[in-house]
Each structure stands twice: as structure tokens, then as C-alpha cells.
Amino acid sequence: MVLVNPQSGRGQAMSLYTGPVLSMLTEANISHTLITTEHQNHARELVRNADLSQWSAIVILSGDGLLFEVINGLMEREDWDEAIRTPLGILPGGSGNALAASVHHYTQAGPALGEDLLLSCCFLLCKGLVCPLDIVSVCLSSGPRLFSFLSLAWGFVADVDIESEKFRNVGAMRFLVGTLLRLASLRTYQGRLAFLPAREDSKSSSISSSPASHPRSLFCPSVQCISHMQRQNSNQHECTSENTRHNSNGDDFLLSKNESKDGRLPDNRLSPIGDPVPTDWTIEKEQDFVLVLATCHSHLAEELMVSPDAQPDDGHLHLLYITAGISRPALLRLFLAMEKGTHLTCECPHLIYRRVRALRLEPITKPGVITVDGEQVEYGPIQAQVHKGCARIICG
Ligand code: ADP
Ligand code: MG
Numbered sequence: 001m002v003l004v005n006p007q008s009g010r011g012q013a014m015s016l017y018t019g020p021v022l023s024m025l026t027e028a029n030i031s032h033t034l035i036t037t038e039h040q041n042h043a044r045e046l047v048r049n050a051d052l053s054q055w056s057a058i059v060i061l062s063g064d065g066l067l068f069e070v071i072n073g074l075m076e077r078e079d080w081d082e083a084i085r086t087p088l089g090i091l092p093g094g095s096g097n098a099l100a101a102s103v104h105h106y107t108q109a110g111p112a113l114g115e116d117l118l119l120s121c122c123f124l125l126c127k128g129l130v131c132p133l134d135i136v137s138v139c140l141s142s143g144p145r146l147f148s149f150l151s152l153a154w155g156f157v158a159d160v161d162i163e164s165e166k167f168r169n170v171g172a173m174r175f176l177v178g179t180l181l182r183l184a185s186l187r188t189y190q191g192r193l194a195f196l197p198a199r200e201d202s203k204s205s206s207i208s209s210s211p212a213s214h215p216r217s218l219f220c221p222s223v224q225c226i227s228h229m230q231r232q233n234s235n236q237h238e239c240t241s242e243n244t245r246h247n248s249n250g251d252d253f254l255l256s257k258n259e260s261k262d263g264r265l266p267d268n269r270l271s272p273i274g275d276p277v278p279t280d281w282t283i284e285k286e287q288d289f290v291l292v293l294a295t296c297h298s299h300l301a302e303e304l305m306v307s308p309d310a311q312p313d314d315g316h317l318h319l320l321y322i323t324a325g326i327s328r329p330a331l332l333r334l335f336l337a338m339e340k341g342t343h344l345t346c347e348c349p350h351l352i353y354r355r356v357r358a359l360r361l362e363p364i365t366k367p368g369v370i371t372v373d374g375e376q377v378e379y380g381p382i383q384a385q386v387h388k389g390c391a392r393i394i395c396g
Contacts, residue, residue, distance in 0.1 A: 005062035013093035063094015102297035128218030132389030288324035305341030315388035
């Protein structure tokens with residue numbers, strides 16, 4: 001199933017489909033059905049009710065927002081635990097193509113933008129190798145949980161994302177325009193941040209030889225990707241038929257459907273949002289921030305490599321935050337360094353980077369903007385936990 005959002009980016013997704021995408025899929029002899037989304041949440045409703053046995057993969061030709069819809073639609077199903085294992089593919093057709101840029105980055109090929117990135121992602125799609133993908137459950141103080149595959153942002157980055165919507169007609173350039181405007185009116189955001197640090201030993205864990213952890217070919221299940229087996233920093237996982245999840249962080253916990261209010265992925269690392277955080281968490285002092293950003297992937301946009309070492313199934317949120325007091329030139333330098341992912345070596349005292357498994361953010365400054373996967377969500381206390389490798393992505 002190929003879902004195309006004709007409104008994404010500068011509105012060019014349909015011509016990308018009829019041009020390079022269709023010719024590559026035809027040449028690779030991959031039969032598919034094109035579905036053009038007609039409105040917001042169309043894709044979400046569609047996958048919530050679809051007969052998934054009909055499809056070997058769901059492919060999104062849009063920005064990250066349409067995949068966010070699809071993942072949440074899959075998680076809303078009665079058979080969510082099976083549904084979320086449907087292989088997902090991403091082709092860059094929006095203005096925010098973070099996952100597509102990340103998927104390309106994981107192949108260790110050189111940088112690719114625009115149509116080159118599309119061709120690379122389409123080639124990976126035709127190869128059809130499937131890898132595990134982390135999913136983050138996000139709890140707001142009211143309302144149901146959300147499921148995220150990409151990012152949680154507050155402060156500068158969230159403001160730019162939402163404020164730049166009005167520059168949609170310039171495509172990915174909207175983030176540059178938004179960043180410069182926000183820099184000109186730089187402000188700070190008061191709040192509290194707490195997190196559960198990743199176990200350091202998980203960074204150096206050896207790669208399991210379990211065949212199930214290696215990417216499988218969608219089109220030829222016996223094919224495995226050797227380069228992926230050599231990938232460093234990759235923690236492995238497996239879901240057994242007894243609904244027990246194990247991962248190389250040493251976390252074993254039951255996927256009992258009674259353990260979470262909605263019967264879905266249990267957030268065993270989180271305490272209720274009004275209660276103190278668990279005792280093994282790190283609590284930062286209440287302070288003023290310029291931005292708080294947690295990502296699952298290397299890229300936040302085609303030219304913004306925020307977490308160069310991230311892997312699609314590392315079980316980590318890569319938490320970056322910048323504290324108040326940073327000058328405009330220093331902040332601009334950091335954003336420019338993010339183009340190549342060198343900002344972490346800038347030794348900026350206001351930039352903190354941590355790998356975490358869960359976090360809680362309590363904004364004090366009001367009003368404000370929080371985004372999850374680039375989509376605006378309710379403003380207020382928010383917490384999140386990573387669920388390692390529970391979805392699947394077509395990845396090289
Ligand atoms: P972009 O990167 O350009 O923002 P997204 O994939 O994030 O592209 O899509 C932007 C928004 O458009 C998402 O919130 C999605 O739900 C919504 N959407 C999907 N299909 C349509 C449509 N046909 N008309 C309007 N909005 C749509
Ligand atoms: Mg978007």
C-alpha cells in the first residue's frame with residue numbers, strides 16, 4: 001500500500017510518485033496500490049480498519065506527519081501488537097523528511113538531498129530489507145497516549161516547526177526561514193526535566209547472532225543484509241510468542257495486556273504524571289531552557305543531523321537540551337554544525353546531550369508549543385518511554 005499526501009511539502013508528492021517512484025517500482029516488479037490521502041487523519045482511519053493481511057508493507061510518500069498518523073492508526077487497532085509489525089516504508093515527499101534522511105544515513109552512504117534522497121529511499125524500498133524500529137509512547141496530562149517514531153520537542157525547535165507552517169510553499173527551506181526568525185526573537189522557556197539514563201553498557205553490547213534480529217527481505221525472506229550485521233551500536237531484540245519482550249539492555253518485561261490502561265505497550269518505566277519520577281531517574285534543576293529535543297533518529301530534517309549515532313532500534317531517546325544564556329551567534333553556530341552533525345564536538349557549555357530510556361518534561365512558561373513527530377500536541381506536562389524495536393521499517 002503506497003499512501004501519498006498530495007498536500008505535503010510544496011504539494012509535489014503526486015508528481016514524485018508518477019515520476020521516479022512509479023518507474024522504480026515498475027522496474028523492480030513491485031505491485032502496489034496507490035492511495036491518495038484526502039484529508040488529515042485519512043491515513044490513520046484507513047490503516048485502523050484495513051485488512052492488513054492484504055499488504056506486505058505500508059509505504060508513505062509524504063513528510064513525517066503522515067507516518068505519525070499511520071503508526072497511531074495501527075496502534076489503535078484491536079490487533080495492535082500484530083499490526084504494528086507491518087513493515088513500514090518511507091519516501092521523502094514532505095517538507096520534514098527526518099525519517100527518510102535517517103534511513104539513508106544508516107546505509108552509511110554520503111549525504112543525499114531532494115531527489116537524490118528520494119532515489120536512495122526508493123532503492124532501499126525495492127530491496128525490501130526490514131529492520132526493527134523503536135516506538136515511543138508519549139503520555140500527556142490528559143487524553144490518550146500517542147505513539148511516536150521520531151521526536152519530542154519544546155522551545156526553539158517546536159516553535160520553529162509550527163511557526164514555519166506558513167512558509168510551507170518553500171519546502172524544506174521553511175525550517176531555515178523559521179530558524180532565522182526565531183533567532184531574531186530568541187526567548188527562553190522555564191521548566192523541569194527528568195529522565196532515566198540509558199545504561200552505559202548498552203552502548204558496547206555485542207551484536208547477537210540471533211537471525212531474527214537481522215533485517216529480513218520483504219520479497220525474499222531468506223535474504224539477510226550482511227552490512228547490517230556488522231553495524232555497530234545495534235542492540236538486538238526479539239518478541240517471543242509468549243508475549244515476553246527481551247532486549248540487550250537486560251530489560252525483560254511482560255507484554256501483558258492488563259499492564260497499561262489502554263491495553264497497549266505498558267510504560268513500566270513511568271510513574272503517573274502527577275507523582276514523583278521513579279528513584280532511578282535523574283532530575284535536573286528547575287531552569288530556563290532554549291530548547292529541549294528528544295529524538296529516536298539521526299536526522300530531524302534533511303539537513304539537520306541532531307544525533308549522529310542514533311540507530312533505528314537502539315532503544316534510546318537521544319536527548320539534547322540547550323540552557324538559557326547561550327548567545328545568538330553561539331546558537332546559530334550549533335545549528336550550522338548540525339548540518340554535518342558536528343555540534344556535539346563544539347564544546348558549547350549550554351548544550352547537553354544524553355541517551356535516555358524515558359523522560360518527563362514539565363513546562364512552567366505558558367503558553368507554549370510542544371510537538372511530537374512535528375505535530376503540535378496538548379501543552380503541559382509530558383512524559384515518554386521508548387519501546388525498543390517493536391515496529392518494523394524498510395531500511396538498508
Ligand atoms: P510535511 O512534511 O510537508 O509537513 P506531512 O506528511 O507531515 O508533510 O503532512 C502534513 C500534514 O498533512 C499531516 O498532519 C497530515 O495528517 C496532513 N494530511 C494528510 N493528507 C492530507 C490532505 N489530503 N490534505 C490536507 N492535509 C493532509
Ligand atoms: Mg509534517
